[in-house]
Amino acid sequence: MSAVAGETRAATDVLVEVRGLVKHFPLPARGVPGRRRHEVVHALNGVDLDVRRGEFIALVGESGSGKTTLANCIAGFLDPTAGAIRLDGSPLVEAREGRRRVSRHVSRRALARDVQMIFQDPSSALNPRQTIASALLEPLLVHKVLDKRAAQTRVRELLSLTGIPATMGGRYPHELNSGQRQRAVIARALALNPRLIVADEAVSRLDVSMQSQILNLLLDLHRDLGLTIVFITHDLSVVRQVADSVVVMYLGRIMEACAADVFFAQPSHPYSNALIASTPRMLREDEQLQTLEGEIPSPVRPPSGCPFHTRCPLAEERCTEAVPPLEDVAPGHRVACIKA
Ligand SMILES: Nc1ncnc2c1ncn2[C@@H]1O[C@H](COP(=O)(O)OP(=O)(O)O)[C@@H](O)[C@H]1O
Numbered sequence: 603m604s605a606v607a608g609e610t611r612a613a614t615d616v617l618v619e620v621r622g623l624v625k626h627f628p629l630p631a632r633g634v635p636g637r638r639r640h641e642v643v644h645a646l647n648g649v650d651l652d653v654r655r656g657e658f659i660a661l662v663g664e665s666g667s668g669k670t671t672l673a674n675c676i677a678g679f680l681d682p683t684a685g686a687i688r689l690d691g692s693p694l695v696e697a698r699e700g701r702r703r704v705s706r707h708v709s710r711r712a713l714a715r716d717v718q719m720i721f722q723d724p725s726s727a728l729n730p731r732q733t734i735a736s737a738l739l740e741p742l743l744v745h746k747v748l749d750k751r752a753a754q755t756r757v758r759e760l761l762s763l764t765g766i767p768a769t770m771g772g773r774y775p776h777e778l779n780s781g782q783r784q785r786a787v788i789a790r791a792l793a794l795n796p797r798l799i800v801a802d803e804a805v806s807r808l809d810v811s812m813q814s815q816i817l818n819l820l821l822d823l824h825r826d827l828g829l830t831i832v833f834i835t836h837d838l839s840v841v842r843q844v845a846d847s848v849v850v851m852y853l854g855r856i857m858e859a860c861a862a863d864v865f866f867a868q869p870s871h872p873y874s875n876a877l878i879a880s881t882p883r884m885l886r887e888d889e890q891l892q893t894l895e896g897e898i899p900s901p902v903r904p905p906s907g908c909p910f911h912t913r914c915p916l917a918e919e920r921c922t923e924a925v926p927p928l929e930d931v932a933p934g935h936r937v938a939c940i941k942a
């Protein structure tokens with residue numbers, strides 16, 4: 603390794619750099635009465651995010667805030683409309699609004715070695731006709747990283763790493779319970795030693811005891827392997843158990859980003875406050891559960907100014923005028939609110 607490369611590596615602890623990410627989904631105009639042509643869903647509206655190496659970062663926000671879209675852009679399943687994503691300093695994808703061509707610097711297949719996603723439903727992620735062991739073997743053989751013998755050793759290692767008894771390797775997904783299936787999905791995600799795991803609502807369908815087992819597994823992997831994890835959830839009570847830092851999204855924008863302990867002790871954005879106050883398991887005994895008033899506005903026609911102003915208890919006239927920039931209120935604490 604050259605001295606220069608060594609320096610570059612030491613100079614940054616950022617693994618994933620997302621800059622100005624925009625994702626629009628054009629809506630088909632035909633056949634929908636009253637729908638204007640060229641209407642688009644504004645799923646992401648300029649997201650800037652750094653994921654540090656070894657960080658366990660939680661992406662939160664109500665359904666429809668753009669979390670999955672952001673994850674899919676990072677994992678290469680979706681091309682952004684505008685913006686750029688870098689992994690370990692190297693460009694993955696760049697897009698400019700108005701230009702048709704998206705520059706993808708790394709193929710989806712190559713990216714799969716570095717970035718792996720875990721989804722909500724483990725059943726759909728596993729082939730029902732494939733045993734767990736062969737599901738783990740497959741990526742190793744497809745990517746030709748190990749010969750068959752070494753791959754089989756690796757499969758045993760993956761089973762043990764994720765707490766699946768070796769005897770279960772020969773079983774089919776339907777012979778496992780939902781927690782064991784999610785372990786198998788995690789084991790497969792780890793097969794190629796990815797640098798980043800994106801877990802999208804990975805524990806949302808599990809019951810509470812199974813949830814905490816899978817959360818503990820992710821925490822162990824994070825600690826023992828130094829794994830970087832982007833953990834997506836709409837459930838804040840889960841975040842408190844696992845995350846180093848929290849990123850709050852609303853209508854395709856980041857509203858607040860900070861360390862998890864700061865977030866729970868002193869949330870600065872009114873939306874963060876509302877989210878915490880509306881999560882039953884987040885409250886102290888003397889606190890009352892409050893529902894988040896109103897609906898999320900349509901991302902087809904998002905509100906002017908701050909996207910949260912239509913539901914914000916602190917909103918004033920100037921909140922409707924310009925989108926508040928995401929600014930540092932303290933080191934490592936960014937908030938997009940003119941009143942923060
Ligand atoms: N393929 C798609 N086509 C059209 N709209 C989409 C598509 N995928 C997501 N959206 C819309 O983009 C917005 C953000 O969705 P999503 O990223 O799934 O949010 P979240 O994961 O936070 O619930 C939503 O309004 C959703 O309906």
Ligand SMILES: [Mg+2]
Nearest residue numbers: 669670671802
């Ligand atoms: Mg989602």
